[in-house]
Amino acid sequence: MTSTSSSKRRLLLGVLALLLLGTLAFVALRTGPLAPVKVQVTEVARGRVSPEIFGIGQVQARRSWLVGPTVAGRVRSVAVDVGQVVQPGQVLAEMDPVDLDQRVIALDASLARAQSARAATQAQVADAQARRALAQANLKRNQDLARQKFISTGALEARQQEVASAEAGLQAAQANAGAAAQDISRLQAERAALLAQRNNLRLLAPAPAVVASRDAEAGSTVVAGQSVLRLIDPASLWVALRVDQGRSAGLAPGLAARITLRSLPGQTLAGRVERVELLADAVTEERLAMVAFEAPPAGVSVGEMAEVTLALPASAEGLLLPNAALQQYEGRTGVWRVQGGDLIFVPVSTGAQGLGGSVLVAPVDGAALAEGDRVVLYSQTALRPDARISVVESLLPAGGAK
Incomplete structure (x- = not known):
C-alpha cells in the first residue's frame, strides 16, 4: 500500500513537472525572448500626393x-x-526751433535793407544815365561849334572828357545795382534755407x-x-516666412497659402507667396519668403507669429504609403512586406511627401511591390527577414497608452 501511494505521488509530480515545462515553453514562445514580434500592418495604396510646405513666420509691414x-x-x-x-x-x-525764428527775422531785416540799397543804386543808375545824356548833348553842340571855328579844341576835348566821365559813372552805378541784386538773391536763398530748416522741424x-x-x-x-x-500701412501687412531648406523644394512666388495666426488659432486666412528672398539664412538653414494676405484681418499685431502652409501642385499617381512604414535595413531604405508569415525587405525610392504623412514610393533593384500588398507599419522591435511576427490591430495596450 505504501508502494502504491509512492507511485501515485511520483506520477503526480511528473504530471506537475510536465505542466510546468509546458507553461514555461508557452510563456517563452508567446511572451518571452522567443515570442514572435508584434507588428501593425497597412496596405499599399495607389493615388496622388499633394505636397505642402510648412513654416513659421512673423507678421510684418511691407510699407513702414x-x-x-x-x-x-x-x-x-x-x-x-x-x-x-x-x-x-x-x-x-x-x-524746438531754438533760435531759428529770430534768425529768420534778422534775415528779413537784412533783406529789407538790401532792397532799399537796390532802390538807391537804381536811382544812381538813372542819375548817371541823365548825366551821360546831358554830356553827349553838350558834346554834339560843341562839335558843331568846333567845325564852325567858334570854340577852341581844348573846349571840345573838355566836353569829350565829360562824356567819358558820365559813361564811367553810369557803369559804376550799374555795377552797384548788380551787387545789390546779388545781395538780395543771397539773402533770399539764406532765408529759404532757414525756412526749409524750420519747416523740417514739423514732422x-x-x-x-x-x-x-x-x-x-x-x-x-x-x-x-x-x-x-x-x-505703418495696415493694408501692406504680410508674413515673413521661414522654411527649412531641406523641405523648400517648389517654393516659388504665386503659391497659395493658408495662414493661421497665433491670436486666431481656429481661423485659417488665405494668402499667396508674394516674393522669395534671394538670400537664405545660413545659420538656421532656412529660406525666406514673404506671404501676403488676400484680406488682412482686423486687429492683427505686427510681430505676431503665424503658421503658414503652402500648397504645391499634386504629384503623378503612384504607390502610396505612410511615412512611418519606411525602415532602414543594411543601410538601405525600404519596407517590410508581409507574405504569409514571412517578412521580405523591399528597397524603395521615395518621391513627393505630404504633410499628412503620405509618401510616394517605387521599388528599386527589381523588387516587387504592388497595390494591396501588406507592409509593416509599426513593430515592437527592429525586424529581420527571419523574424517571427504576429500581426495585431494596434501595438498600444487596451485603453491607450498611459
Whole structure:
C-alpha cells in the first residue's frame, strides 16, 4: 500500500513537472525572448500626393516709416498717439526751433535793407544815365561849334572828357545795382534755407498710415535720423516666412497659402507667396519668403507669429504609403512586406511627401511591390527577414497608452 501511494505521488509530480515545462515553453514562445514580434500592418495604396510646405513666420509691414528730424534737437510736442490713423501732410510732432525764428527775422531785416540799397543804386543808375545824356548833348553842340571855328579844341576835348566821365559813372552805378541784386538773391536763398530748416522741424505724415509706436516724448533730445514716431500701412501687412531648406523644394512666388495666426488659432486666412528672398539664412538653414494676405484681418499685431502652409501642385499617381512604414535595413531604405508569415525587405525610392504623412514610393533593384500588398507599419522591435511576427490591430495596450 505504501508502494502504491509512492507511485501515485511520483506520477503526480511528473504530471506537475510536465505542466510546468509546458507553461514555461508557452510563456517563452508567446511572451518571452522567443515570442514572435508584434507588428501593425497597412496596405499599399495607389493615388496622388499633394505636397505642402510648412513654416513659421512673423507678421510684418511691407510699407513702414520712421519719422524723425534731420538735425539734432529737442522734441517740443507730439500730436498723435499709438493706433491713431493719420493722413498725408498731417502734423505728427514738432521740434524746438531754438533760435531759428529770430534768425529768420534778422534775415528779413537784412533783406529789407538790401532792397532799399537796390532802390538807391537804381536811382544812381538813372542819375548817371541823365548825366551821360546831358554830356553827349553838350558834346554834339560843341562839335558843331568846333567845325564852325567858334570854340577852341581844348573846349571840345573838355566836353569829350565829360562824356567819358558820365559813361564811367553810369557803369559804376550799374555795377552797384548788380551787387545789390546779388545781395538780395543771397539773402533770399539764406532765408529759404532757414525756412526749409524750420519747416523740417514739423514732422509730417508721408502717407495714409497708422501710428505704430511713439519712440520719443516731448522734452526728449534726439539726434539726426532718430525715430520719434513709427508709422505703418495696415493694408501692406504680410508674413515673413521661414522654411527649412531641406523641405523648400517648389517654393516659388504665386503659391497659395493658408495662414493661421497665433491670436486666431481656429481661423485659417488665405494668402499667396508674394516674393522669395534671394538670400537664405545660413545659420538656421532656412529660406525666406514673404506671404501676403488676400484680406488682412482686423486687429492683427505686427510681430505676431503665424503658421503658414503652402500648397504645391499634386504629384503623378503612384504607390502610396505612410511615412512611418519606411525602415532602414543594411543601410538601405525600404519596407517590410508581409507574405504569409514571412517578412521580405523591399528597397524603395521615395518621391513627393505630404504633410499628412503620405509618401510616394517605387521599388528599386527589381523588387516587387504592388497595390494591396501588406507592409509593416509599426513593430515592437527592429525586424529581420527571419523574424517571427504576429500581426495585431494596434501595438498600444487596451485603453491607450498611459
